[in-house]
């Protein structure tokens with residue numbers, strides 16, 4: 001008998017698809033022209049995101065990249081600089097959009113293994129007013145940190161960054177594409193944590209719904225009323241003003257209703273996969289959230305190992321750091337993890 005081909009797709013959490021409840025919510029959504037501010041579903045989503053993260057207002061944008069771009073276009077004029085991690089998504093994966101489209105000058109400082117930026121490195125880039133220097137305007141941090149393996153920045157660290165930005169009259173942007181992953185990861189050791197604790201003092205936060213939260217597209221940026229008013233103009237100029245987009249926002253609202261269930265389940269699966277890979281001889285970084293980075297046993301090279309896995313329908317990617325990256329997601333079941341570990345074990349055996 002022929003069995004349907006099972007593909008274990010752990011390349012990213014962006015491969016997730018909307019579930020039946022989300023599709024139903026999209027179908028039923030009440031919509032209007034959002035450029036006139038008349039889409040009730042979009043308005044509800046923006047308000048809800050602002051509330052969750054303790055901000056005055058929110059703005060729905062097409063993607064995480066657009067959320068970062070629009071936020072930084074709003075904070076900076078041409079020639080002003082953003083202090084950010086050298087391994088941040090904005091610095092590595094967004095085509096230099098802030099420079100290409102906004103004339104904004106990136107000032108990268110080294111990301112540490114845990115996704116943080118050293119405060120001494122940040123301070124060394126906050127240059128005093130001088131005719132030779134670009135004016136620093138924003139500090140941008142990323143939570144969880146993608147390239148650093150989904151590490152969550154904790155509340156004490158964020159507070160320290162807020163202190164620095166306030167002392168130096170800068171703005172703070174948080175690329176929180178996976179901020180819900182950060183929240184539920186940190187909540188494991190601090191039951192009283194509130195999402196607002198991760199964003200207090202920030203001037204803008206970018207939240208993605210198209211990663212682990214299974215939406216087809218969409219991010220929301222949140223900040224003050226005046227920030228969002230100005231961001232609205234910048235969203236328009238990059239072509240991001242949309243019309244009856246409540247059909248999409250409805251999926252995000254539905255995702256928020258089950259965010260805890262989705263994210264904590266992804267984190268549990270990631271821990272399970274971590275243990276399994278270690279047991280079969282891989283060198284695996286202990287995960288914090290849903291991103292797993294590992295090196296296969298010798299003599300396999302990461303790229304070669306990814307090809308061998310692909311031939312057996314297990315999809316991973318080679319990460320920026322040349323480790324293999326797996327992101328368990330809603331399309332991955334607990335049973336899938338047992339099965340794919342078995343497949344990986346077989347691959348390792350071929351070289352024994």
Ligand SMILES: *Cc1c(COP(=O)(O)O)cnc(C)c1O
Pocket residue numbers: 062063064065066068089090142144145146175177178208210
């Ligand atoms: C994916 C991601 C983005 C960008 O999101 P897109 O929707 O792919 O444009 C921004 N920041 C981080 C940290 C991400 O992981």
